[in-house]
Amino acid sequence: MNHVAEEPHAAGSGRLFLFIWVLLLAFTGIEVVLTYQNLGVHLMLVLLLGLSVVKAYLIIAYFMHLRYERPSLAITLIPPLVAILCLLFLAFPDSLRLLHLRPR
């Protein structure tokens, strides 16, 4: 049988969670507004991805509580995930090759 055996940690302040939620909504609003600014595709992509990563950090660190866990947990989970995603996207330039191969 498992004990409830984690280190006692703050239950988390409701106001902090509310603040994070407001931030997430604000970033979502910024993303929607950016969509209609007629930026170039590449700039849009960089901005949207950047904002998504920021939102992901807020959710992982605060809502999923990772910021308050042992650092070893974050080190075990996040870098390998990032590494694997980088390995995946290594093949991405091939899509440009495919695009240029098409008969015009």
Next chain:
Amino acid sequence: MASEEIMHAQDAGAGTLPAGSSAWSGGAAPYAIVSKKLGMWLFIISDAITFGSLLFAYTYVRVASVQWPMPFHAWPSIANATLMTVVLLSSSLTMVMAVRSARIGSRSHAVRWLFATMAGGLAFIVLHAREWMGLIDEGVRLFKNPWGTPLFGAAFFSLTGLHMTHVGIGVVYLGVIAFGQAAGKFKPEDVEVSGLYWHFVDLVWMFIFPLVYLMSAHLG
């Protein structure tokens, strides 16, 4: 039994480390979390890789296409997707409140917050299903659509479909936890573990929304 004692010790809090020993020398949980929480985290990482692969496939096909459809008008499509995003983000807030209530011992509040989270998930699914019906009505199928590259449908439906399935499973999972909480069967850590899954589902949407919807917004 010696093995049971070892099991107890392994799940014991790392706050009870004897002086001078490291968290990694055995007898304590190295990450200072119960094993079911670590298990959920590891599952989440693997699921993140799955969604990452789908997003990569979508990116690849889209960049390699000459004419990728951009069919999402501000009204109703982008407005609907934005509403879905707000609903899901709010459900993450109610989930975090549920975990907090469970931790401070207010079981009935935790159950109510859990029901609120489930309601958010259901609302998301209803909005999403309505959108799917609309697209199918317009003629979007897995391998053809009225606008451009045939694979748009496959990419869209597979990505959002897998995500919607995760939301549905999450609603059922939360239901089990909510009813169990009401009956006093589960501990706060069980609520927290279910919260991790729910936040992950929200997290994936944080990437799907901009990359699938906003990048295909109908402009001009």
